[in-house]
Amino acid sequence: MSNPFRLGVLGSGRGSNFVAIADAIAAGKLPAEVAIVLSDVESAGILAQARERGVPAQFIPPGKFRTKLEDEAELAMVEALRMARVDLIVLAGFMRVLKGEFLRAFEGRIVNVHPSLLPSFPGLQAWKQALDHGVKVAGCTVHFVDAGVDSGAIIGQQPVPVLDQDTAESLHERIQAAEHELYPQCVAAIARGEIRVAGRRVVRSR
Numbered sequence: 486m487s488n489p490f491r492l493g494v495l496g497s498g499r500g501s502n503f504v505a506i507a508d509a510i511a512a513g514k515l516p517a518e519v520a521i522v523l524s525d526v527e528s529a530g531i532l533a534q535a536r537e538r539g540v541p542a543q544f545i546p547p548g549k550f551r552t553k554l555e556d557e558a559e560l561a562m563v564e565a566l567r568m569a570r571v572d573l574i575v576l577a578g579f580m581r582v583l584k585g586e587f588l589r590a591f592e593g594r595i596v597n598v599h600p601s602l603l604p605s606f607p608g609l610q611a612w613k614q615a616l617d618h619g620v621k622v623a624g625c626t627v628h629f630v631d632a633g634v635d636s637g638a639i640i641g642q643q644p645v646p647v648l649d650q651d652t653a654e655s656l657h658e659r660i661q662a663a664e665h666e667l668y669p670q671c672v673a674a675i676a677r678g679e680i681r682v683a684g685r686r687v688v689r690s691r
């Protein structure tokens with residue numbers, strides 16, 4: 486493992502989780518550095534946020550599919566992440582599923598944040614699924630990425646209440662605030678070598 490611990494962050498959206506991670510690093514709470522940020526969306530806020538902070542940021546055209554990357558794009562991402570010598574891939578609002586080639590290249594070294602208490606509500610707009618279902622407690626999950634959809638071993642979860650007057654937007658905002666606390670904490674535990682995986686169970690070894 487290189488020193489310092491190097492993160493490769495992938496995102497498709499505005500990048501608030503990337504900002505939370507960058508802020509935690511700057512505050513000395515996360516012993517790592519962001520080596521590279523990649524996006525499948527040229528106009529994504531995450532690329533602008535990275536560039537503002539002097540982090541190398543690259544748009545990789547995803548190809549013709551909507552929910553996955555074309556093989557060529559996936560290989561370009563693997564290549565960019567290898568060149569950046571990343572120790573951990575951090576998915577921060579990356580809205581495409583990663584396939585075999587990518588998963589094999591970084592086996593056990595990819596994490597994701599999902600806006601629900603998994604295994605409830607995998608997939609898209611999880612906060613809206615939770616609200617429509619009528620649950621009273623929602624939240625977010627940080628998990629390792631496997632070949633399924635939001636199905637890998639769970640590293641951490643943070644609950645938030647669902648209020649009677651909530652809209653999809655207000656609930657999503659509360660869940661995102663929880664993500665911004667939970668995600669840097671989980672990545673810091675991995676960077677410090679405090680995480681041990683035993684089958685589906687992820688335990689703190691310290």
Ligand code: GAR
Pocket residue numbers: 496497498499500501502503531577578579580598599600608609610611635661664
């Ligand atoms: C986050 O809320 C994250 O949980 C969600 O996308 C948002 C990205 O926000 N990810 C998924 O739904 C993945 N299944 P951000 O770009 O501001 O970090």
